[in-house]
Amino acid sequence: MTSAADPLTLVLVGPMAAGKTSVGRRVARRLGVAFIDTDKRIVAAHGPIPAIFEEHGEAHFRDLERAAVAEALSEGGVISLGGGAVTEAATRELLTEHPVVFLTVSPDAVADRLRGSNRPLLAGEDPLERWKKIFEERRGWYAEVSSATFDTSRRPMQKIADEIVAWRREQR
Numbered sequence: 547m548t549s550a551a552d553p554l555t556l557v558l559v560g561p562m563a564a565g566k567t568s569v570g571r572r573v574a575r576r577l578g579v580a581f582i583d584t585d586k587r588i589v590a591a592h593g594p595i596p597a598i599f600e601e602h603g604e605a606h607f608r609d610l611e612r613a614a615v616a617e618a619l620s621e622g623g624v625i626s627l628g629g630g631a632v633t634e635a636a637t638r639e640l641l642t643e644h645p646v647v648f649l650t651v652s653p654d655a656v657a658d659r660l661r662g663s664n665r666p667l668l669a670g671e672d673p674l675e676r677w678k679k680i681f682e683e684r685r686g687w688y689a690e691v692s693s694a695t696f697d698t699s700r701r702p703m704q705k706i707a708d709e710i711v712a713w714r715r716e717q718r
């Protein structure tokens with residue numbers, strides 16, 4: 547598959563703490579293209595994500611996210627999306643023309659990564675249970691928008707990034 551906008555665009559989706567940012571940054575470096583984290587863009591323009599959820603609600607955050615995804619796709623490069631971006635039909639629609647990679651992670655492996663997280667959807671008791679439930683709710687959407695899947699549970703992020711780069715080069 548080649549992308550209409552930019553042959554080196556690559557989008558990473560997957561549940562919270564799957565490693566989208568860590569892997570994405572490495573993939574971008576190896577491909578020699580820009581790296582964009584849409585959550586970071588939203589924070590830079592609108593402030594911390596927990597405050598956006600608290601003051602304006604999740605629907606507002608999803609609107610900001612859709613706009614950030616559209617902007618990022620128009621620029622090209624390696625683009626990491628927030629875990630919930632795929633919940634919006636309009637955002638999924640934006641992804642249809644682009645190569646999308648689904649990063650998965652097991653609950654066992656993600657448990658450590660969730661410690662100290664300030665993600666509003668995991669706030670409160672038993673973040674791991676919430677994480678599992680949310681992942682199951684979204685799994686079908688991740689599969690729908692993506693054309694390759696890589697598991698990040700127990701392997702070095704650099705190794706996973708190398709495999710994604712190899713996969714991306716085969717698509718051209």
Ligand code: S3P
Nearest residue numbers: 561562563585628629630665666
């Ligand atoms: C969210 C995931 C977060 C962030 C926000 C909502 C979600 O990004 O966009 O807290 O709904 O899964 P990460 O996937 O980078 O944690």
